[in-house]
Structure formats: C-alpha cells, structure tokens
Amino acid sequence: MSEASKSARPDGSNRPAVQLRSAVALLGSFPALAGVDLDVHHNDVALLQGPNGAGKTTLLRLCAGLIGPSSGTAMVLGQDVGSANGRRRVRRSVGLMGHSTALYDDLTVEQNVQFWAAASKAESETVVPALDRTGLAGRLQTVKVSALSAGQRRRTALAVLLCRRPSLWLLDEPHAGLDKDGRELVNGLVLEAKDAGATILIASHDLDWATSVATRRIDVVGGRVVEGTVVEDAVVKGTVVKDADA
C-alpha cells in the first residue's frame, strides 16, 4: 500500500496533492509558518504532530486556501494558493474541520447541514445519508445547534464535511471532545475517504487514535516541517521530505 499510495494519483499527474516550498504564512505580523517544505502525495493520510503553537492549524488553513503564503510557494491540488484565483478554486475542493465548526446556533442540525451542503453546491440528496452516518438522524436532527454538546457539534461539522465530498480533507484535532464512538466514527470516515481516493491531513495530539489511520507522520516544530516518516516503513525514519524529493 505504501508504494501504491505514493505513485497512484487519480488525475494521472505526478504532482503531490500538497506541495509547499519555503512557505511563510503570517498571523498579523507573526510568522506562524516560517518556511515550510512539505509534500503530501495523493491518497496519503498524513498525521501532523507537534507541540501547541507549532503552526499545525495555520498549515491546514494554508492548505485550505484560507490564507495565502506571504513568501515561498504553495501548490494544493494543482492550484497556486499564492494567487486569489487559485485559493478560490482550492477552497471548493477541500473540506476543513477546525476548532470552530462554522455552524449557525439558531438553526437546527438539519438546517445547518442543508445550508452548508447547498453553499458547497453539493447534491441535496447527500444530506440524509450524511446525517445517518454521523449518528445525527432522528431526534437530534431538529434540535437547534445551540443546544448541542461540543461532541454533537463536531458530528454536525463532520456531516457537513461528508456532504462536500472533498478530495482533500483537513482535520484539525478531529478526535478532541469526542467520545469513543465519535472517535471511531472519525477514523471510519477517514478510511472511507481514503478508499474513495481522497487525501487527508490530520493535526492531532491524540496519537493513539490518529496513528491507527495514518500512513505518514509529519513533525511540525517552530513553524516548520522538521521530519517526515512513512509509518508502514519505520526503518526510513528520519527521511526529511526535502531529501525524499531530491
């Protein structure tokens, strides 16, 4: 699988799904990303790990096209995130679940999922299966989001993600605040998405849960990627992404 995951790309191109070169990204005037070099290949499940404040969230937001690099290059799904048009195109094909869930408190679970499905130009038929899959069908469906627990909110956000059918999944601490069922749900969804050909980046401190699905581990420290490890092939530990590329 490890070899296949590196070579097989749905679009036949040999460009990685995410390719960052010396990418610097600013939060205000703070360089949250201080020169990131990273390749994530199509169909990889990459685990981003590193201490708090290492830049994992900013890295995901850069990959989502929500922010642009202030220097360096960032190609995501073949689009240049440095240009406004490229960012716009990237955003349509990624799914980001961050710390905030982007839900409207005053709408019900179903209304939220319906709205975001429509806003993402997803088929309206995807809503019911997504609610089923995330365990929100039935009673919870008609509850206002403001009345949900943190875990239920995340499930709703996952349902939105399912409707979008992104080809690049960006999950920021997806296991946090979820019960065992919820964590299993996340892992199940990740594996299904991988089987469907998607590429997945997970930033997580829940290493036990995250490593069970990850094909690669990427260490983020001080706004940089310092080390990339292919999980199935632990012997190659220490393969710096830059070197692998050369």
Next chain:
Amino acid sequence: MTRVTTTQSEDAKSAKSKAPRDAFGTASKLTRVFGVAAFVLTSALLVFALVISPPEVIQGESVRLFYIHVPSAIVSLYLAFSITLVGSIIYLRKKSIFWDLMAGAAAEIGVIFCAITLITGMLWGRPTWGVYWKWDPRLTSTAVSFLLYVGYLAVRKLELPPHVRRQRAAILGIISFANLIIVRYSVQWWRSLHQGTTLDPVDTQLDGSMLFSFFLGMLAMIAIGAWLLVHRFRVAWMEERKAEQSLAAAIVERQSEGRS
C-alpha cells in the same frame, strides 16, 4: 527633520548607495527644497497677509483668515485626497507598496489640512456670522469628509496581514473619494434649498495685494503639504523596511523554537 551631519567623504559615499541615507532620518534633498520653500513662503505670507494687504470692505480684518482657510481646503480636499485616490488605483493595478504608503501618507496630511480648514472656517464664522457654525455647505461637507477619511485611516490600522490590509485600504481609498463627491454635492443641494445664499468664506472679492496674499497662501500651503507628505511617506517607508527586517528576525527565531 534633523539629520546627523556627515563629512564630505561620507556624503560622497551615501550618494552612491541609498542605504546609509535612509538610516539617518526622513530628510532628503526633496524635503529640504520643500522645507526651505515652506519657510520662505510662510514668512512672506505672514507679512503680506497680516501687514501689507488691507482689510476687506465687508468682512474687515477677518478676511486674513481666508489666506489660510481656502488654500488648506484645496490642499486637503483636492490635492491630498486625490493623491490617495491615485495611489489606491495604482496599488490595485501594480501592487506597489510605494503607492500604498503614498496613499496612506496623503490621507493623513489631508485629514490634518481638513482640520485646519474646519478650525479656520469656524474662527472666520464667529466675527462674520456671529456664530462658529452656520451649516455653511462647504464647511459642513468638509466636516463629513474629515470623518470619512478618519475612517479610512482607521481601516489602515486594522490588524491584518499586510497584503490584505493594503488591498482593503486601496479599495476604500477609491470608494471614499466617490463618497466625498456625493457628500459635497448633496450637502450643497440641501443648503441651497433651505436658505438664501449667505456670506461664504470663499465668496470674497479680492484684488491687488489681497489676491497676491491668496496666491502666496496657496503656494505656502502646497509647500508645507508636500514637505510633510515626503517626510510622512519616508517614515512609513522606513517602518515598512523595519517590519521586513523584524519579520526576517522573527522567522529565524520561530525556526529555532523547540530546539535546544
């Protein structure tokens, strides 16, 4: 304005490379020309406006305020805010930081001259109309324009990544000029409907030394405006370079996090 004095040889060196010159202050040959011109013109203006030119027939001595009031209005509303408009347009087309900073510097100068216009206008109003504020259309629309550009300056101070802030400021710099025109004409229209024409600070019959004083005032205000503009721009330019340098340092520091 103060600049470390340099010896002849150092001057020769700094003529070759711009860097050391920048390091010493915001003065340049250009600012010295404007500075001297501003000083000479202002001195001449004081003599002509206060001593040589006669009081006006209707307004009396208060006509002398006119020599500052009208020129500062022209510098602010017509020149400074136009530079902001032009700078904003060029920034949007070429993404040139130079023009973004120029637009911002011009707006600050414009706001200051706008304030001078308002203050001198009110001081003129007290002896002429008997009140400081008579909802004169020009003064009223100047007051709104002043606030429009105070808002523009506030947007320039938002905590955003630099390229995002520049983009927003540039769009706002263009829209604000449109607003300025709309405000000006709608306020004029409003006042023209509800009262007969009153004595306006601009409706003044001038001749001879009065006319000459007005021209002197115009030139003096332009020189002061240009002098301040170049200084202000260079401050902004140096801040920009400092930010670049501190960003480079911040990146190095960021990269060394978590290593010991």
Next chain:
Amino acid sequence: MLSDARLIAAKDLRIEASSRVLLTQVLPFGLMVLLLFGFGISPDRQVLGEVPRRSVLEQVSPGLFWITVLFAALLGLGRSFSIEAADGNLDGLRLGGLDPAGIFLGKAAAVIVQLAVLEVIVGVGAILLFGVSLANVGLLAVTIVGATVAIGCAGTLYATLAAGQRVRETLVPLLVLPVLAPVLLGATQATEAALFGPVSDGWPWAGLLGAFALLYIAIGIVAFGSFLEES
C-alpha cells in the same frame, strides 16, 4: 449569483425567524429612541409662524424617524455579521463555492427586508407619537425603498470591511455614518416633502436615494469579493 443570494438571504431570515433578535431587541430599541426624542425635544413646543400650527416634534419628525432607522440599522448590521463571526462561519462561506457577489446581495437583501419591516413599525410609532398625518404614500414608499436599499447595501459592504476584527463594533459606525450622511439628507428631505409638501421638491431627493442605492449595489458586487477574501 442570484441563486446564491437567495440561499444566503433565506438563511439569514430563517435565523431571525428562529432567534427573533431584531424583533425583540432592535425594534424595541427603535421605539425607545422615538420616546427619547419626545423627552429631549419636548412635545408641547410649537413652531412659530407656521400655518397650520405644528409642534416642533411633528415638524422634525422626518429627520427623527430616519435617525432612528439609521441607529437601528447599525444594530441590525452588527447582528448580521455577528452570526457569521461567532463560530468561524465566514471561513465556511469562503470555503463554499458561493459567488462573493451573491453573498453580498444575499446579506444585504436580508438586512433590507428586516429593516423595511422595522421602518414600517417605527413609522407607525412616529405617526402616533409625533402626531403626523400621512400623505403622499407613493413618494413615501419610493423614499423608503430607496433609502433602505442604500443603507442595506452600503452598510453590508462596510460591515464586511471590519468583519472578524476585534474593533468591529466601534469601527463600523465610524465608517458607515459619514457614508450614509447623504442618505439621511435625501430621505429626510423627501419625507418632509411628502408629509408637508410641496411634493415636487421630494422627487429629486428620492432620485438621489435611488442613484446612491444603485451605486452601492454595483460597488458591492465588484468589491465584496476582495473584502471577503481574507481576514
């Protein structure tokens, strides 16, 4: 673009239908402001030399009404963007495939609809409290439509400029009020002309409102995308 606008407007209106923040908080605020004007100006004062005799309150009621609307609109705009800022929803909108111009028109349309409802109710309040008799409903209707579209579009554009910023609440009034000063002038003049005549004086002002509204619809469609782009 228009279907995106409809989606956003429907969402905002559904949120209001469910939360009733404007109905139960902003509308009472507007009515309270009307009462405060009565306290501040005194209802017994008469305008001298006018025939028929009017109270000062009635005489200045068009201006008071539109100032009330303007303040209420600021609250409505704040609400319109606080629902997007609460949980990172602006990011969600960026990630969706919606046309930015559609988002602008949708958010503006929702503000306009809600503001129009508020104007009708506050307007009835003003008629009752200030003793105004209604006249020239045609000119009044055109004025209300023009001014409301102008306030909704310009307000939405400037509120986006500050959206997601910590200083949003204080910055938006500073940005919006000078811009809307000509709208207040036009709306007040047109309303005065409709109520007290001559009506012919009011139509050019209504025209100004319409032109202003169209201008800001155009600016919003062009500029909104880059205001929304990053923050």
